[in-house]
Amino acid sequence: SxxxxxxxxxxxxxxxxxxxxxxxxxxxxxxxxxxxxxxxxxxxxxxxxxxxxxxxxxxxxxxxxxxxxxxxxxxxxxxxxxxxxxxxxxxxxxxxxxxxxxxxxxxxxxxxGGHFLRRELTSVNPEGKLLLALPDYREIIGLLTLTERETEIMKKHEEAVKAAAACATNARIATKEDPSDLWPMFDTLEEWESKKSTKMDVCARICGHYLQHDEVDDIYFEEGEAMFPDIIDDPTIPRKHRIIIYAEFPSMIPTLKKVLELYGVWSTIIHGGITFKERTMRIKELKNPNDETRVLIFSSVGSTGLNLAIADIVIFFVSAFHFLVVAISGC
Incomplete structure (x- = not known):
């Protein structure tokens, strides 16, 4: 009943x-x-x-x-x-x-028509005040020129795939000589310089730039190069920026985290292998104003249901080998 x-x-x-x-x-x-x-x-x-x-x-x-x-x-x-x-x-x-x-x-x-109320950036409350007082949204798309070493690697794999067209499925998944090897790690910037990934390197430098303080000028790109405006060294300017990096391939995240450390940027990672409790703790690190961890790296794995509104800068570390997207404020 x-x-x-x-x-x-x-x-x-x-x-x-x-x-x-x-x-x-x-x-x-x-x-x-x-x-x-x-x-x-x-x-x-x-x-x-x-x-x-x-x-x-x-x-x-x-x-x-x-x-x-x-x-x-x-x-x-x-x-x-x-x-x-x-x-x-x-x-x-x-x-x-x-x-x-x-x-x-x-x-x-x-x-x-007439049955729905839609909340927009210009929506106001009964007192005429904005419901969502978000900062202006800015998007920076960066196309990077690869190093000769990276270009040669791409050509090598392209030729290998063409030569193995009959078994392209196997050819396209082998990105290292031994797929079981760990991703490369570096202890110094000098070691990193000789074998660096242009996209990872620029991503780390972008994070370092915006974390200096909250009034730095935006980076921009010219002829395949990332340009970093001069920074005024003023300790009185707040340092509240938080950055989240969406990395399309989780397997690349450990190397990216290491590169960030080489540039003095501390980050935390969320992936499918950590518990919900651990994930919550890492989010708290990012939100803690006294914690040096101000960058979060994540992928589609293990990120369901996250509320990352504290971040005002989002970097899309996407699959294209020479492509970065930086979204700033109001994200």
Whole structure:
């Protein structure tokens, strides 16, 4: 019997947070719809409106309680949209896929008008003050010129892959002569200089630059070189910057951490091999204003659910061999 459950109670207000988790048709979706029917005031909230298909918009429309999304024409149109998208994908025609998407989304937007409140950077509270007083966002994209040694390595691997086209799967995974070897470690900048990775080296120098104090000028790139503006040595300027580095390949993180140390930058790492308790401790290190650890390196492994809002600089250490992205403030 449902008599003694929440499904037989009436509510003045029902609030659904993280509503995007309930967008897919199923038990969760139907249960939430029932609870919302039992409420006088309904608030559906999400900071991550995941829309992978027009049907997701229709699902969110039902959660909000828009009458159209409960009608037979809506379900019929939803099936038609799904069929058109499937056919467009079979043709592998990006233009037709985008056109089909746009037609569906624009039609659904017409039904959603007036039912959603969207928080933006310019949104204000009842007193007229900004809800989110974030600093300006700046993005710096760096294209780097590789050293002759790195260029030769790339050519060597490119030729090896071409020569082994018949077994390219094996050729592309061997990035070292012995894949079981540990990644190289260096004890001094002199040792690092002779075999350095340009991208790692620049990444470490960028961290060192921004951690000097909070009023340093932005780095920039010219003709494949990173340019570092002069720094005013003023101990009275705050040092609150925190940096997070997203490294696409976890296996490269230990070497990157070592290179940062060579430049006097202390960092901590999060990966899938540490416990939740240890992960929490390392985040606390980053947030501690008295701790010298002001850089966090992580990948997609082991980073689910992290709140890293304390960081005002994000570096994307992505797969392209000569490519860096630095996002500053408001991240």
């Amino acid at each position: 449902l008599q003694n459950t929440i499904f037989r109670q009436s509510f003045l207000i029902t609030v659904i947070d993280e509503a995007h988790h309930m967008r897919n048709p199923g038990n969760k979706h139907l249960a939430i719809l029932q609870l919302l029917q039992q409420a006088k005031i309904k608030l559906v909230m999400t900071a991550t409106p995941l829309h992978t298909a027009p049907k997701d918009i229709a699902s969110m429309g039902r959660l909000v309680g828009i009458p159209y999304f409960f009608t037979e024409p809506c379900f019929t149109q939803e099936k038609s949209d799904t069929s058109k998208l499937r056919k467009a994908r079979k043709k592998d025609d990006e233009g037709e896929i985008c056109a089909t998407w746009s037609q569906s989304v624009l039609r659904l937007q017409g039904q959603c």
